[in-house]
Amino acid sequence: MLLKCCEDFNYFSPDSSLQRLMVRKPMRVYLIYGSGGGGHKASANALMDVLLQRNPDWDIRTINISPAVGAEGGDKLYNLCMEKNWSLIIPLLHKAATFFSPFVQPLIKKRMRDMWSSMPEADVIISLVPFLNPSIIETQPGAIHFTLITDFTHTEGHPWIQDHRQHILCGTEECYEQGLQLGLPVEKVTRTSGMVISPRFYQSLDRAELKEISMQLDFRVNSITSLVFFGGVPPTYATRRLVVALLRKGHNVIVICGNNEGLLQDLCKLKLKYPELCLYLKNFTRDVSTYMQLSDVVVGKPGPGAISEALVSRRPVIMLAEGGKVMDQERSVMQWVEANNLGVSATRAQEAAEVSKERIMDMQRAVDALPENRAVFEVAEIVETAAKNRLREKIRTEKLAHEVEIDLDLRDNNALLT
Known part of the structure; x- marks a missing residue:
């Protein structure tokens, strides 16, 4: 009888708390x-x-x-x-x-x-x-x-x-x-x-790679290269006005058209009509970081994400707010950028295009002096710490439950033995 009871009693039965703990879900x-x-x-x-x-x-x-x-x-x-x-x-x-x-x-x-x-x-x-x-x-x-x-x-x-x-x-x-x-x-x-922002913005291309890509784009060597970037949904007519103004000032211009197919088609027609223009067009891409590194300055809206991407790429910014119209959540971005000489604001496309090379170089020095933004890695560590603490708490709770389960099983078996 004693032997039979011992055979029946299994501390590691399939439904035990400890075994459930050992085979945890991710x-x-x-x-x-x-x-x-x-x-x-x-x-x-x-x-x-x-x-x-x-x-x-x-x-x-x-x-x-x-x-x-x-x-x-x-x-x-x-x-x-x-x-x-x-x-x-x-x-x-x-x-x-x-x-x-x-x-x-x-x-x-x-x-x-x-x-x-x-x-x-x-x-x-x-x-x-x-x-x-x-x-x-x-x-x-x-x-x-x-x-x-x-x-x-x-x-x-x-x-x-x-x-x-x-x-x-x-x-x-x-x-x-x-x-x-x-x-x-x-x-x-x-x-x-x-x-x-994406970890891709922390991966820098060397000078030789940047020079090779720039040559493939057939850009002028001594001209300012401007990246026109308004995020995922750029405004059609405001972007076109800006591109034309920059080209008239002799800039090399890269345009990220995002999900705005109408803008891409419109600018393609401009490029076909004037093939001599130093204009490169791109639709939606996850490789914005490369184009930022190719540029001397990023021109677009004062969005918190786009501005942060430019600054991590160590590029100054020109923020276009036509007619002075700025969204509520973008106003503080513009104020901070200007207060720290990391960029300038413009209310017209022509004004944005007239920012001089000397002014861009002055802003570049301020951008180079910025402390590093490591937020995406910091947040990952915060989440990992919280997740590990939660796992430890679950293990502690399940261990206690398992100990209670064993204690109850032992009592039941002792009762059978007596």
């Missing part, structure tokens, strides 16, 4: 972005690339939350406004989103729960979107939550800091101070060395 991380503009998705992809490189066994997913919460139509309208340069409409869209947000929160939460129900439970969720953070936290209470702010500051038009449960990751000192002023505890506010 750490699961979700990166949440929206489809309005391209900056949120670019930062999400950048962080995913670094996390996967360092943790190839993790399950890391980028999730476009816009369709799930019914915001896809609004994002398409926002992108259309960007393409058409209808900058006066964009603040109205932000105000409408802010006004209606409290009324639609119950529906948004329901849709989020439906989305989560079709997916495995997350260990860590990193939000790269404004407006939705309280709902994301409430519908996934079991996960560790971070909000990676992709703007220089929290603004009324782009509200990021919304809930005391958020752990915000800030790329600027002003944003860090805002987090504290809005009541978040200091341990929930983390300052990084800049904005999160």
Whole structure:
């Protein structure tokens, strides 16, 4: 009888806590972005690339939350406004989103729960979107939550800091101070060395490679090379005016047309009509870093992502805001760049084209003196630390549960023996 009881009792039975612990699922991380503009998705992809490189066994997913919460139509309208340069409409869209947000929160939460129900439970969720953070936290209470702010500051038009449960990751000192002023505890506010951008921007080409590529483009050797870059959805007519103004001033011009096929076709016609122009056109590309390194200056909008990419590439910037129209979340970018002599602003294409080579060289010295932005690697380390702490806590909890299970089994077997 004693022998039979000992044979039946198995400390490592298939359903035991310890064995479940030994065969753990991979750490699961979700990166949440929206489809309005391209900056949120670019930062999400950048962080995913670094996390996967360092943790190839993790399950890391980028999730476009816009369709799930019914915001896809609004994002398409926002992108259309960007393409058409209808900058006066964009603040109205932000105000409408802010006004209606409290009324639609119950529906948004329901849709989020439906989305989560079709997916495995997350260990860590990193939000790269404004407006939705309280709902994301409430519908996934079991996960560790971070909000990676992709703007220089929290603004009324782009509200990021919304809930005391958020752990915000800030790329600027002003944003860090805002987090504290809005009541978040200091341990929930983390300052990084800049904005999160793709690790590709940290890979420098040597002079010989740059010279060879420049020769292939058939650019003039002693002319200024300007990269025209407005992000994923550049405005058609504003970009064309800028390109023409730069070409008239004798610049070599590289244009990233992004997802704006109409702009690409329009500029292709210009190139065909005047083949002698030093003009190189590119549609959407993940190799923006190479074109930045080929250029002397980056000309475009004062977007936080595009400006940060230029500065990590060690290139000064010319920020074009036609008619002085600047989006709420871009105003602080422009002010910071100008205050540190890293670039200049222009309200007309002609004004942007007239920035002299001497002025560009002066700004270049300020850019070269900037401290290094390592934010994407810093955020990866923060996420890894949180994930490892969560794993340790789970192991501790499951070990305790396993010890209780063994104790109960021993008591049951002792009862049988007696």
